[in-house]
Amino acid sequence: MGNVMIQKCTSSISTEQSSRIYWLGRYTERAFSTLKSLERLYDKVIDKDPEHYKKYLDCFGLDDIYGDYKAFFRSFIFDVNNSCSAAYSLERAYDNGIVLREEISTEALAYLQLAKDKLKSAENTPQGLVVALMPLEDILYGFYGCFTDHVYSEEIRDIFLCAKSVERVELYIRLKYRTEKIISEFERMCEFLKRIPENTPYRYNETILENLKEIVYSESFQYQEFSAISLISRLFSGGAI
Numbered sequence: 001m002g003n004v005m006i007q008k009c010t011s012s013i014s015t016e017q018s019s020r021i022y023w024l025g026r027y028t029e030r031a032f033s034t035l036k037s038l039e040r041l042y043d044k045v046i047d048k049d050p051e052h053y054k055k056y057l058d059c060f061g062l063d064d065i066y067g068d069y070k071a072f073f074r075s076f077i078f079d080v081n082n083s084c085s086a087a088y089s090l091e092r093a094y095d096n097g098i099v100l101r102e103e104i105s106t107e108a109l110a111y112l113q114l115a116k117d118k119l120k121s122a123e124n125t126p127q128g129l130v131v132a133l134m135p136l137e138d139i140l141y142g143f144y145g146c147f148t149d150h151v152y153s154e155e156i157r158d159i160f161l162c163a164k165s166v167e168r169v170e171l172y173i174r175l176k177y178r179t180e181k182i183i184s185e186f187e188r189m190c191e192f193l194k195r196i197p198e199n200t201p202y203r204y205n206e207t208i209l210e211n212l213k214e215i216v217y218s219e220s221f222q223y224q225e226f227s228a229i230s231l232i233s234r235l236f237s238g239g240a241i
Helices: 015-047 053-059 069-078 086-099 106-123 128-150 154-174 179-195 206-216 225-233
Strands: none
Touching: 015 053, 015 069, 015 086, 015 128, 015 154, 053 069, 069 086, 069 106, 086 106, 106 128, 128 154, 154 179, 154 225, 179 206, 206 225
């Protein structure tokens, strides 16, 4: 892997802050997109095929350890120990939000707490799945709006928006969205990457981005999805926090 660009110019935020903002963006988008995907999947499972959830597992290279769709949905929505669940992503987003309270505002952080509380309360209701999905999507929309309204730093906003788009591209590839939709989101991601100031300490790897472009725009893209996902995971330095 090529060297990640770390500029010595003065930045308004530290390396840790920019890293946490990036993962705040990825985890909030992961929670949101997971809920949207599970909502669509639930309709297919109920209306057509009770075992359709297995195709979702295949997209992530996961074995079926659940036995039926009810256990699957309960785990992927509520289980904080399942790293693919909405609950897990919300916990990680909140953990980063706590550290970034001054950067993102107490008001924005409150939306993440509200999302966690709503998900927890929905787990024990008879209509758990239905209750969990719709209100949570609205709450996360509220978080995005509050974040935009209270964060004045363009640097922070651009890192956050870039991270959301990176997460979408990876999920779209995993869930086998239409190539046109993947490319549209990928191009938006590239635009966000351009907007991140060069002196931001948490920078993307330009060599990896060029390699990713070659795959996404190639005619054989559908046969190189795992390579694309691997490159996305290495686009920024450091692991998830």
